[in-house]
Amino acid sequence: MTSELHIQERSIVVPGQVLATGLDYLPSKGTYRFNETIRANRLGLAQVDGKVLKTIPLAGRYLPQKGDLVVGRISDVLMSGWRVDLNTMYDAVLSLAEASNEYIKKGEDLTRYFAIEDYLVCKVTQVTSQNLVDVSVRGPGLRKLTGGMVFEVSSSKVPRIIGKRGSMVTMIKKGTDCDVMVGQNGVVWVSGEPKMQRLAFDTIKMIEEHSHHAGLTQQVKEFLEEVTGREVE
Amino acid sequence: MESPCQEIHGGKTMNDTMKKNFHDALRKGVRRDGRALTQFRDIEIEYGVSSTSHGSARVKAGNAEIIAGVKIDVGAPYPDTPDEGSLMVSTEMLPLSHRKFEGGPPGIDSIEAARVVDRTIRESKAMDLKGLCIEQGEKIWFVAVDLMPVSYDGNMIDLGVIAAMAALQDARLPKLDEDGRPLLEELSDEKLPLNELPIAVTVFKYADQYLIDPSEVEERAYDARLTIGSLANGHLCSLQKGGEGPLTVEDIEHMFDLGVSTAQDLRKHFQ
Numbered sequence: 001m002t003s004e005l006h007i008q009e010r011s012i013v014v015p016g017q018v019l020a021t022g023l024d025y026l027p028s029k030g031t032y033r034f035n036e037t038i039r040a041n042r043l044g045l046a047q048v049d050g051k052v053l054k055t056i057p058l059a060g061r062y063l064p065q066k067g068d069l070v071v072g073r074i075s076d077v078l079m080s081g082w083r084v085d086l087n088t089m090y091d092a093v094l095s096l097a098e099a100s101n102e103y104i105k106k107g108e109d110l111t112r113y114f115a116i117e118d119y120l121v122c123k124v125t126q127v128t129s130q131n132l133v134d135v136s137v138r139g140p141g142l143r144k145l146t147g148g149m150v151f152e153v154s155s156s157k158v159p160r161i162i163g164k165r166g167s168m169v170t171m172i173k174k175g176t177d178c179d180v181m182v183g184q185n186g187v188v189w190v191s192g193e194p195k196m197q198r199l200a201f202d203t204i205k206m207i208e209e210h211s212h213h214a215g216l217t218q219q220v221k222e223f224l225e226e227v228t229g230r231e232v233e
Numbered sequence: 234m235e236s237p238c239q240e241i242h243g244g245k246t247m248n249d250t251m252k253k254n255f256h257d258a259l260r261k262g263v264r265r266d267g268r269a270l271t272q273f274r275d276i277e278i279e280y281g282v283s284s285t286s287h288g289s290a291r292v293k294a295g296n297a298e299i300i301a302g303v304k305i306d307v308g309a310p311y312p313d314t315p316d317e318g319s320l321m322v323s324t325e326m327l328p329l330s331h332r333k334f335e336g337g338p339p340g341i342d343s344i345e346a347a348r349v350v351d352r353t354i355r356e357s358k359a360m361d362l363k364g365l366c367i368e369q370g371e372k373i374w375f376v377a378v379d380l381m382p383v384s385y386d387g388n389m390i391d392l393g394v395i396a397a398m399a400a401l402q403d404a405r406l407p408k409l410d411e412d413g414r415p416l417l418e419e420l421s422d423e424k425l426p427l428n429e430l431p432i433a434v435t436v437f438k439y440a441d442q443y444l445i446d447p448s449e450v451e452e453r454a455y456d457a458r459l460t461i462g463s464l465a466n467g468h469l470c471s472l473q474k475g476g477e478g479p480l481t482v483e484d485i486e487h488m489f490d491l492g493v494s495t496a497q498d499l500r501k502h503f504q
Contacts, residue, residue: 117248146250149265194258198265 009048012058013040019053030055062088062155062185064133068124069142071150071183072135074114082114084122087152087185090131094122098136119145119189121181145181148191151201153208155186160211161204168207168217175224175232176200199227245333247453255454256440265450266295271491273446276395276502280403287420288404292396295448297386301378301396303404303425307367307415308375318365318373322351322397324380324389331385331449342389349433349473350380350393353462357431357470360401364426372413374406376425387448390460390473394433395499401425402504430503431470432496435460436488438478443487445495459485461492465500469493 003022007013019031020038027038031053040046044055064070064086072092076083081095096104099113114120121142122135137143153161161182162169173180178192178200190200203220210216224232247255262270274294283289288303310317324347326334334340339347354360365374378400380393405420437444437455447455456478462471469489474480480488 115248117246117251119248119251147254149251149254191254194254194261194263197254197258198263198267201265 005048007046007048010045012044013046013055014043015039015041019046024051026052028052028054030057057156059154059156062086064088064090064092064124064127064185066124066127068184070122070124070135070185071145071181071187071189072120072122072185073150073187074116074118074120077110077114077116082110084120084135086124086133086135087155087187088133090133092122092124092133092135094120094135094137098125098134098138101138114144119150119187121145121183121189145189145191148179148189149197149201150187150189151204153182153186153188153204155184157208157211158182158184158186160216161188161207163217168220171217171221171224171232172200172203175221175228176203180204199224245453252454255451256442259439259442259444264444266448268446270442270444271495273495273499276499278395278399278502278504280399280504286400286404287407288400288402288425290396290399290403291383292392292399294388294392294446295386296384297382297388297392297448298384299380299382299389299392299396301380301393301400303400304377304379305404305407305415305425306375306377306417307372307409307413310366310370310373314362315370316366317362318360319375320351320355320360320362320378321376322354322378322380323347324350324382324393326385326389327381327383330382333449334385345473345475346389346393347380349390349460349462349471350378350397352473353394353431353433353460353471354378354397354401357429357462357464359398359427359429359431361426361428367413376401376404385449387450387452388435388446391433391435391446391499394431394462395502398427398430398432399503401427429464430500431462431464432499433460433462433471434492434495434499435473436491438476438480438484438488443491445491457484459488459492461489461496463493463496465497467493467497 003024005020007019017040018037025038027033030042040055044057047054070086072084072086074082075085084092084094086092122137125136126134176196176199178190178196181189277293279291282291286302287305290301292299324343326343328334378397404425406423407415408419408421435458438457457476460473
């Protein structure tokens with residue numbers, strides 16, 4: 001039997017829609033194999049990457065995946081770790097061993113490291129089939145976030161905010177002199193001079209709103225240059 | 234520029250480092266939605282939004298939206314006030330209005346909002362309760378106001394008073410049948426005996442800055458607040474202090490001025 005592709009790149013697909021027939025194509029994120037067909041399991045844009053089929057969701061909650069860099073909020077201090085809110089339907093756990101490079105003694109006051117309402121950049125180290133999520137703050141760039149402000153964007157717009165190889169977020173950082181951290185979970189942290197911090201907030205919200213526009217990078221560049229009155233490379 | 238989306242991640246409070254960042258921004262006069270520190274959001278009042286109530290109103294301020302409904306019934310007066318009608322305000326923080334609210338018995342915010350709105354209207358003598366007496370010691374009008382945020386975005390008390398007053402202005406007494414029982418479906422043309430328009434303005438203190446009409450996020454970082462209920466002639470009718478921080482005499486004087494002058498501006502939004 002010959003394999004056949006039924007959709008075009010970036011066409012809108014609905015759950016259950018047949019993307020391809022035959023065994024030559026492979027299902028990836030947002031698709032599944034059903035007998036001889038590959039079908040979409042969410043509403044989104046189809047993506048064909050060689051023989052691999054994906055759907056890019058148009059909206060929806062963040063689903064944690066191993067290796068994601070996320071911004072989390074400490075929601076509880078446990079006996080031997082912390083509960084972390086990753087803006088998803090499952091709570092994550094940060095265990096003592098993954099919290100610090102220092103040795104943490106038994107019975108120590110854990111709020112010395114992280115207290116409730118603290119924010120941190122962490123990495124998802126494990127997602128079990130029961131959706132128990134583990135995160136770690138050990139690794140380059142992973143840390144507690146102090147100061148600044150935190151807000152949410154749709155997690156499906158995160159790739160647009162980060163840009164190709166971080167181009168968009170680098171431009172925002174340069175244009176506003178702010179520290180910016182965009183988590184894959186759609187939680188964004190910015191820190192800098194108050195007016196610039198708000199400009200970064202407005203810029204990111206603008207990107208979220210106009211994410212489907214072509215030439216967005218240029219538009220954002222012009223916006224930043226107009227507001228700050230200086231050139232942004 | 235007012236930012237369209239203010240959905241901000243997090244719980245009910247803010248950690249100290251973020252609070253400091255927030256206070257620093259206020260010191261430079263920067264609010265998250267671009268307003269001035271003492272600028273109220275644009276208010277929109279809509280009357281008669283519910284066909285099943287005796288009077289209703291919807292108040293919108295930015296992302297905040299509150300619906301007030303009035304229900305009027307005939308009841309027996311309280312023994313200590315045989316010639317006075319009865320007024321009751323209650324609020325329910327709907328879980329759909331914000332993720333921080335959950336179902337179940339009312340929380341402390343909800344109880345406080347209801348009591349302060351009730352106090353502001355009651356103590357202003359805005360409603361002539363004697364005018365709600367049908368038969369002394371026997372029958373009175375019982376007026377219940379329900380406040381519900383449909384979309385919660387801070388400043389429940391101030392917006393609650395505006396919504397409650399608008400709904401009371403909109404309300405009509407129900408018709409009575411031959412036995413003097415109210416026909417709950419049929420309204421007369423008779424309005425409630427209102428003769429004042431009390432407005433509450435809560436002034437929030439953040440470090441050394443004063444701010445009014447905070448959004449939900451801004452509410453997470455305040456030190457102290459004072460709700461000031463006032464009348465058109467500038468007289469005070471209710472107060473409520475909240476928050477853990479202390480207030481000095483100078484603070485309170487400043488808050489009074491700000492609260493009363495803001496209330497005068499808000500009064501212009503009424504019909």
